[in-house]
Amino acid sequence: MTPGARISAAIEVLDRVLAGQPAEQALLRWSRASRFAGSGDRAAVRDLVFDALRCRNSHAALGGALTGRGLMIGGLRAAGRDPAALFTGQGHAPEPLAEGEGAGPAHGVSDIPDWLGPLWNGSLGEDAGAVAAAMRRRAPVWLRVNTRKATPAKALRALADDGIAATPDPRLETALRVTENERRLAQGRAYRDGLVELQDLSPQLACAALPVAPGMRVLDYCAGGGGKTLALAARAADLTLVAHDADPARMRDLPQRAARAGVQVRLDADPAGRFDLVIVDAPCSGSGTWRRTPDSKWRLTEAALRDLVALQAGILRKAARHVPPGGLMAYMTCSVLDPENDGQAAAFLRDHPGFSQVSRRLWTPLDAGDGFFMSLLARR
Known part of the structure; x- marks a missing residue:
């Protein structure tokens, strides 16, 4: 053409x-x-x-x-x-x-939907304009080194053999940013043999911040493709990893991905019991990923956002039942909007006085990859 x-x-x-x-x-x-x-x-x-x-x-x-x-x-x-x-x-x-x-001129024209502008500004404060500008550019491709199979150096050599250039991030040596030939990745040996996985930098940093230790029981309550499950599996041996999703079809690729990564994950449509760590990567607006899915930015409505916030609250209530005293729950979204993030965590804590917030973090394209939020909650 x-x-x-x-x-x-x-x-x-x-x-x-x-x-x-x-x-x-x-x-x-x-x-x-x-x-x-x-x-x-x-x-x-x-x-x-x-x-x-x-x-x-x-x-x-x-x-x-x-x-x-x-x-x-x-x-x-x-x-x-x-x-x-x-x-x-x-x-x-x-x-x-x-x-x-x-x-026509474009000066002063915003590429954030008009109805969302006040909420965007209120959620991001002085960074609102810079984050909006970053959302106008293409997102970089990030990989996570699977330390069950490779060191960062070995992964970089394998990628180079595949004709793919990448560089590690100084904050997390297992996070590699692809700088050349990203479209060759799926056909390359490094990916095919499970040395690396596609995962954005922000969720990699979030998973690296979670306290995990050998022998822990971990439930990924909204597992989807299982990226966070696999990231934790690479961090500690002898974890009991259970993946659950309200729509089991979202997890259809997880067994193959786990086998490629050399780890074991149990899929459970109706998990029972309690876990040392419960991860809740809840359905959200995806506003932190709008560089990758820009049409969803224009399809989001106020009504849809309200429905998502209600859905997130219900998921948190259900997931909390699996957290024992002394256990942890990590609430995550790939959103930068306050009602889905700090607002949601605050509402949960008001309704569940037995929990407290241990830490919280919001990553944006200004300091990481996609926009991503995590609130780590502990049951007293």
Whole structure:
């Protein structure tokens, strides 16, 4: 595909997203209908679509319209490129620009939804503007070294053999930031043999901060794909690891991932008993991950956020039953919004006076990877 044809494809996908279709679904449908597109073309179109959604409002302002065409025009102008060079109408390129098309300014335009602005500012304080700006850029790819199978040095050598460049983070030597050829990862030996796992820096730092010791019983109450379960499994021997999720289908890849990592995890649809540590990575707005899933930023509503906060409170109440006196519960979200984070922890503590907060931490793209929150709670 020519650069102009890729722009046309991105316009088609974006128009579907703006009409209400999730971005991943729209990209998949375009890909299936475009057998001529190679892997490089599909990756390029995906990048164009996601870059446009991260900067939807500002690019629409620069492009003169909140349409796929307007977003592509605005994106080129934001990058300092002349859209007329690609909007030629030749071959499969978009039609040429009309006179004066897309001449609007973007100064002062926010890429945070209007209704969310006050809550965003109140949750992040003086960092609100900087975090919003960071959300307009692509997120880096982070790996976690599986210390059951490799040292950081060994993992780096294996990645290099796969043609992938990475560098360790000074705060956590088992956290590697990929700097070159991230799309080769799934086919590489380092990943295939379980030396590394995909995991963002922020949850890696959160898992590293959890007090774990050999012999502990650990329940991952909202396990999903099991990334945190596997991270803890690599930290201490002889852990009893139980993974649970209200939707067991979310855990379908966990047995394979655990086998690749060389650890044992028991999946339990109805866990019983008490555990030394209960992890509650609750469903949330995902506002901390909007660099990776930018269309969800525009699909979140006030009503949906209220429903999520209510759901989180119910999950915390249920999970707390598995925490014995002296036990710990780690409440986590990939959100930066206060009602889901400190507000949720405070409400739980008001209703459960037998618990106290040991520590809390909010990571943002300014100091780690994705936005991520953790409140560590102890039962007296």
